[in-house]
Amino acid sequence: MEIIDLTIHELHEKLKAKEVSSVEATRAMLDRIEAVDGQVNAYITVTPEQALVEAEAADKRIAAGDIAPLTGIPVGLKDIFVTKGIRTTCGSRILENFVPPYDGTAVAKLKEQGAVIVGKLNQDEFAMGSSNESSYFGPVKNPWNLECTPGGSSGGSAAAIAARTATATLGTDTGGSIRQPASHCSCVGLKPTYGRVSRYGVIAYASSLDQVGPLTRDVTDAALLLGAIAGHDPKDSTSVNTTVPDYVAGLATGVKGLKIGLPKQYFIEGLDPDVKRAMDEAIALYKSLGAEMREVSLPHTEYAVATYYLIATAEASSNLARYDGVRFGHRAADARGLKEMFAKTRAEGFGSEVKRRIMLGTYALSSGYYDAYYVKAQKVRTLIMQDFLNAFNEVDVLLTPIAPTPPFKIGEKLADPLQMYLSDIFTIPVNLAGTCGISIPAGFSAAGLPIGLQLIGKPFGEATILSTAYAFEKETQWHLKKAPL
Amino acid sequence: MKITRSEVEHVARLARLELSDSELDTFTGQMDGILAYVEKLNALDTEGIVPTSHAVPMENAFRPDQPADSIGVEAALANAPLRAESFFRVPKVIE
Numbered sequence: 001m002e003i004i005d006l007t008i009h010e011l012h013e014k015l016k017a018k019e020v021s022s023v024e025a026t027r028a029m030l031d032r033i034e035a036v037d038g039q040v041n042a043y044i045t046v047t048p049e050q051a052l053v054e055a056e057a058a059d060k061r062i063a064a065g066d067i068a069p070l071t072g073i074p075v076g077l078k079d080i081f082v083t084k085g086i087r088t089t090c091g092s093r094i095l096e097n098f099v100p101p102y103d104g105t106a107v108a109k110l111k112e113q114g115a116v117i118v119g120k121l122n123q124d125e126f127a128m129g130s131s132n133e134s135s136y137f138g139p140v141k142n143p144w145n146l147e148c149t150p151g152g153s154s155g156g157s158a159a160a161i162a163a164r165t166a167t168a169t170l171g172t173d174t175g176g177s178i179r180q181p182a183s184h185c186s187c188v189g190l191k192p193t194y195g196r197v198s199r200y201g202v203i204a205y206a207s208s209l210d211q212v213g214p215l216t217r218d219v220t221d222a223a224l225l226l227g228a229i230a231g232h233d234p235k236d237s238t239s240v241n242t243t244v245p246d247y248v249a250g251l252a253t254g255v256k257g258l259k260i261g262l263p264k265q266y267f268i269e270g271l272d273p274d275v276k277r278a279m280d281e282a283i284a285l286y287k288s289l290g291a292e293m294r295e296v297s298l299p300h301t302e303y304a305v306a307t308y309y310l311i312a313t314a315e316a317s318s319n320l321a322r323y324d325g326v327r328f329g330h331r332a333a334d335a336r337g338l339k340e341m342f343a344k345t346r347a348e349g350f351g352s353e354v355k356r357r358i359m360l361g362t363y364a365l366s367s368g369y370y371d372a373y374y375v376k377a378q379k380v381r382t383l384i385m386q387d388f389l390n391a392f393n394e395v396d397v398l399l400t401p402i403a404p405t406p407p408f409k410i411g412e413k414l415a416d417p418l419q420m421y422l423s424d425i426f427t428i429p430v431n432l433a434g435t436c437g438i439s440i441p442a443g444f445s446a447a448g449l450p451i452g453l454q455l456i457g458k459p460f461g462e463a464t465i466l467s468t469a470y471a472f473e474k475e476t477q478w479h480l481k482k483a484p485l
Numbered sequence: 486m487k488i489t490r491s492e493v494e495h496v497a498r499l500a501r502l503e504l505s506d507s508e509l510d511t512f513t514g515q516m517d518g519i520l521a522y523v524e525k526l527n528a529l530d531t532e533g534i535v536p537t538s539h540a541v542p543m544e545n546a547f548r549p550d551q552p553a554d555s556i557g558v559e560a561a562l563a564n565a566p567l568r569a570e571s572f573f574r575v576p577k578v579i580e
Contacts, residue, residue, distance in 0.1 A: 097564075098564055099563070099564065101556050101560040101561070101563060101564075102556060193541075194539075194540040194541055195540070195541045208538060208539050208540065209540075234548065237543075237546035238539065238541070238543065240541055300529075302525075303525065303526055303529060305522075306522060306523040306525055306526050307526065309519065309523065310523055310526075317500060321501075324501070325566055326566075326573050326575055327561075327564070327565060327573055328564035328565065328566075329564070329566075330566075331566035331567070335576055336576070337576055337577055337578075338575055338576050338577065338578045339501070340503075340576075341575065341576050342501040343501050343502060343503040344503050346500075346501055346502050346503070347502055347503040347504065350502075352508070352511075355502055355504070355508070355512070356512060356515060356516075358500050358502065359493070359496055359497065359500060359502070359512055359516060360516060360519060362496050362499050362500040363488070363492075363496045363516070363520075366496065366499060373523070375536050376526050376527070376531065377523075377526065378536030378537050378538060379531035379534040379535070379536045379537075380526050380529060380531060381536070381537040382534050382535055382536065382537045383529065383531070383534065385537060385540070417515055417519065418515075418518055418519055418522055421519075432540075433540065434539075434540020434541055435540075459541070
C-alpha cells in the first residue's frame with residue numbers, strides 16, 4: 001500500500017510507529033498532486049512550503065510522544081474555509097486575491113491537532129452548484145471518468161479523495177454539497193446536524209442550512225474527523241452546546257434490531273436502474289445483518305426543491321451583499337460614484353449561477369413578494385421538518401439514494417438550471433430539516449461510475465448513522481476500489 | 486409570464502448588479518421558469534403553520550460585554566482595494 005492510499009487511521013498508526021514521517025507523507029501527497037491534479041483540477045491553491053513546515057512541526061511533536069489522531073496527516077480544505085495567510089477564493093473571481101487575516105474554527109481545530117494543510121480545494125462558486133462547473137477556476141473532473149462531473153459543490157474535496165491527492169478533506173453542505181460529490185466520487189461524506197460544527201470562518205451561502213463536514217476514504221475516518229471539528233463555539237451562536245460523543249468508539253455497534261425506514265417518496269419511477277439495483281442490494285444486506293426494514297412516508301418531499309431554492313437564494317442574496325468592493329475582494333476600476341462601483345464590481349466579480357441566485361433571492365425578499373415566496377417557503381419547511389420527526393418516531397435511520405443518477409457528463413445540465421436543481425432532490429430535505437446524513441460507497445453502474453447510499457439520522461444522531469454505515473462498509477468493501485487514475 | 490424583463494431590471498437594481506442586455510434576457514426566461522416551478526408550493530395549505538427560520542430551536546446567546554483582542558487596523562486593511570491612512574477609500578458618495 002502506498003502512502004497516498006492510506007486512510008487517516010492507517011497513516012496515524014504508521015506515524016506513531018515511526019515507519020513513516022509526516023514530511024514523507026506530505027511529500028508523497030504533494031508529488032501526487034503535481035502528477036495528477038493537472039487532469040483533475042481539484043486544487044485551486046496548493047501550499048507546498050507551508051505544508052512542509054507544518055509536517056516538520058508534526059514530526060517534532062511525534063518524536064516528543066505527543067501525537068493526536070490528525071497529527072501529521074495531509075488534509076485539503078474546500079476553498080470556502082478562511083485560512084490565515086492562505087488565499088481563499090470560494091471559487092469566485094470576486095475573492096481571487098483575498099488572503100484572510102484569521103483561521104475559522106474548524107481549521108483552527110485541525111491545526112491544533114497538528115494536521116498538515118496541503119491546499120485549498122476547488123468548488124462551485126460560493127458553493128452554488130451541483131457539478132463544480134460554476135467555479136471561476138474551471139470545472140473539476142471526476143477521477144472515475146474525466147468526462148464526468150465530480151458533483152458539487154464540494155467537488156474538489158471529493159475528487160481529491162478519489163484521486164488520492166489528500167488523505168481527508170473538509171467540505172460544506174447546504175443542499176447536498178458534501179453527500180452528492182462523495183457519492184459521485186465513491187468516498188464517504190458526512191453532513192452533520194445543523195449546529196454540530198461551528199460555521200465561524202466558513203464563507204456564508206445560506207446561513208440556516210450551511211454545515212461543515214468531512215469527506216474521507218472510510219467511515220472510521222469520517223467518525224474521527226467529525227469528532228475533531230464538532231462542538232460548541234462561542235464565535236458561532238448557532239452552534240449547539242451538547243457533548244460530542246466518541247464517534248469511533250461506537251462504530252462497531254452493529255445493526256441487529258435497528259429499524260431502518262425506506263421513504264416511499266425516494267424510491268420513485270425514473271430512478272436510474274443502476275441506482276435502484278444498488279439500493280435493493282443494500283436493503284437485502286441490511287436485512288441479512290438483522291436490521292428491520294419499514295416503509296415510511298415523507299409526504300412533503302416533492303416540495304423540498306422549490307422550498308430550498310427560495311430559502312437558500314433569499315439568504316444568499318443577503319449574505320452576498322457584503323461583496324461590494326469596499327473592504328476586500330475585487331473592485332471595478334473607473335466607476336463614477338459609489339453606486340456604480342458596487343454594481344460594476346458585482347457584475348465583474350460574480351459568475352452567472354451566483355448572479356441568478358442573488359436575483360431570485362432578492363426577488364423573493366422584495367416588497368410585495370416576501371410573504372408569497374419567502375414566508376410561504378419557511379412554512380413549507382416546517383412541514384418538511386415535521387415529516388422527518390414523524391418518521392423518526394417509527395424508525396432509527398432512513399435509507400435512501402443520494403442522487404437519482406450516477407455522475408453526469410460535464411456540460412450536460414448547464415443550459416437548464418432547473419434540471420440541475422432537481423438533481424439534489426434526495427439531499428435537500430435533510431438540510432431543510434436540519435438533521436444529519438451520510439453518503440457511503442454502494443457500488444458502481446454498468447459503466448463503472450460510483451453510486452452512493454444515504455443514511456439519514458435523527459438530529460444529533462451522527463453516532464447511529466456512522467455505526468450503520470460502518471456495518472455496511474465492513475461487508476461490502478466498495479470503498480477499497482480505486483479510481484483508474 | 487411570472488416575471489417581466491422590466492421587473493428583472495428592477496430586481497437587478499435592488500441587488501446592485503449591473504446586467505448586460507443578454508443577461509437580462511437569459512435571466513428573465515430562467516427566472517420565469519423557476520418561479521413557475523416554485524408555484525407548486527401554493528398547492529399546500531399552510532394556514533396556521535409557523536414559519537421555520539432555523540433548524541434547531543434558538544434562544545439568544547448572551548455573553549458578558551467584555552472587550553477582547555481584535556485583529557487590528559493593519560490586518561483589517563490588508564485586503565482593502567484602496568486605503569487612505571487607516572480608512573477604506575471609496576469613490577465619491579454624494580453625486
